[in-house]
Amino acid sequence: MVSKGIDIFNKYKILIKNFGYLTIIKAFNLILPLVIFPYLLQVLGATNYGFVVFAESIVAYFVIFIGFGFALSATKEASIHRDNPKKLNEIVSNVYTIKGILFFISVICVFCFSNLFFEQKEYQILLLITMHLALYEFLFPFWFFQGIEKMKYITYLDLINRSFFVVLILAFIKSPDDFILVPTLQSIGSIISIILSFYILYKKENIRFVMPSISSLTQYTKESLLYFTSTISIQIFTNSNRFLIGSFIGVSSLAYYDIVEKIIKILSVPTTIFRTVLIPYVNKTKDKKIVRTVTKIMTLSSVLIIIGVWLFANQVIYFLTKEHNLKTIYYLKLYSVIILFYNLSNYYLVVSINAFGYQKLFMKMMLSSVVLYSFLILIIFFNNLFFVDYFILTLIIVELFIVCATYYISYKKKLL
Numbered sequence: 001m002v003s004k005g006i007d008i009f010n011k012y013k014i015l016i017k018n019f020g021y022l023t024i025i026k027a028f029n030l031i032l033p034l035v036i037f038p039y040l041l042q043v044l045g046a047t048n049y050g051f052v053v054f055a056e057s058i059v060a061y062f063v064i065f066i067g068f069g070f071a072l073s074a075t076k077e078a079s080i081h082r083d084n085p086k087k088l089n090e091i092v093s094n095v096y097t098i099k100g101i102l103f104f105i106s107v108i109c110v111f112c113f114s115n116l117f118f119e120q121k122e123y124q125i126l127l128l129i130t131m132h133l134a135l136y137e138f139l140f141p142f143w144f145f146q147g148i149e150k151m152k153y154i155t156y157l158d159l160i161n162r163s164f165f166v167v168l169i170l171a172f173i174k175s176p177d178d179f180i181l182v183p184t185l186q187s188i189g190s191i192i193s194i195i196l197s198f199y200i201l202y203k204k205e206n207i208r209f210v211m212p213s214i215s216s217l218t219q220y221t222k223e224s225l226l227y228f229t230s231t232i233s234i235q236i237f238t239n240s241n242r243f244l245i246g247s248f249i250g251v252s253s254l255a256y257y258d259i260v261e262k263i264i265k266i267l268s269v270p271t272t273i274f275r276t277v278l279i280p281y282v283n284k285t286k287d288k289k290i291v292r293t294v295t296k297i298m299t300l301s302s303v304l305i306i307i308g309v310w311l312f313a314n315q316v317i318y319f320l321t322k323e324h325n326l327k328t329i330y331y332l333k334l335y336s337v338i339i340l341f342y343n344l345s346n347y348y349l350v351v352s353i354n355a356f357g358y359q360k361l362f363m364k365m366m367l368s369s370v371v372l373y374s375f376l377i378l379i380i381f382f383n384n385l386f387f388v389d390y391f392i393l394t395l396i397i398v399e400l401f402i403v404c405a406t407y408y409i410s411y412k413k414k415l416l
Helices: 002-011 013-067 070-080 085-117 121-130 132-139 142-147 151-172 176-204 214-249 251-267 269-285 288-321 326-336 338-355 359-382 388-412
Strands: none
Touching: 013 085, 013 121, 013 132, 013 151, 013 176, 013 214, 013 251, 013 288, 070 085, 070 142, 070 214, 085 121, 085 132, 085 142, 085 214, 121 132, 121 176, 132 176, 142 151, 151 176, 214 251, 214 359, 214 388, 251 269, 251 288, 251 326, 251 338, 251 388, 269 288, 288 326, 288 338, 326 338, 326 388, 338 388, 359 388
16 A cells, blocks of 8 residues: 555655645745735835736736747647757747737837826836736746656746845835836746846856747748637637726726635636646646546635635635625626636646647637637626626626536547
């Protein structure tokens, strides 16, 4: 029995270690929102905090554009060729070159957008500074460390980044007028993490930049295009809710919606950890059994989490906002249902379907979900149903559609 346990440990040793490192990150990320975001909401006020979130929702589109699906495609390539230094140099060089071009285009677009749509100079500056999120997407090699399954680097650098953010926010954000400082202070930790990650790439992993050819850039762009199409499809209906609420309902409502969304993200931490660890592992091993096992565990845990949310939503919202806001409590209970659908689809969709070469099916499914989301949003617009709960219901319906489609594909392709 003991020897069997040792064998299992040795088989999944890297997986267990990476899970441990990511658990440290996510545990810290559980604590961070409980300290920082309620503090920002109370000090800045709902309106100014809402503007910070609104700027992030705009920049999020450019983060997706710069990412260009490399979080999946480049991770897969790095995991397959982790023992080939020459190939890794090629992958890193091509990915950075493509991302650099996309970042340059994004900066120009944001500069034009801020001048066209924001009359007040302070909001223009807020949006431009928030572009540090796009810079982080461009330069931080999360995909590389994930691909070679060295999550310890991500753990250390993420802790440094977020620790700086917490300390600086608590030290310098003291009044509603300090809202522009939020992305400024956040960028300091990001830049430090980027510099350290480059040191690791060069000194520890011996990565060297090689000038990519036009043909190789074209090849890597084409290979990532399917992933990009799928990724942007997912983000359109997850990020667009924030943008639409901020634009048509108001930034104050967006502030409370953002708190609810962050709570749901915190409760989805186990999913994020398992998915991040499993992607490179399943890409390399094609192990269906572990995907099935993890999916069962996550399904059961999702149900328990939803029950917990419904029982303690009132206490959670009061703890974070210091208000007994009945609407926000209702939004949290409603939004919590999505955790189950998200977990049910995530493993077969992102981990398994991609790992076993069904990227085109993945893309078609996600494009179909965008069509459905767009149709539901049109219903909201034509019927003037500008209420936060309708936008939450839209997400729930779309995620349910993805679950059904994922199950069907998994059954047909014998991934279940």
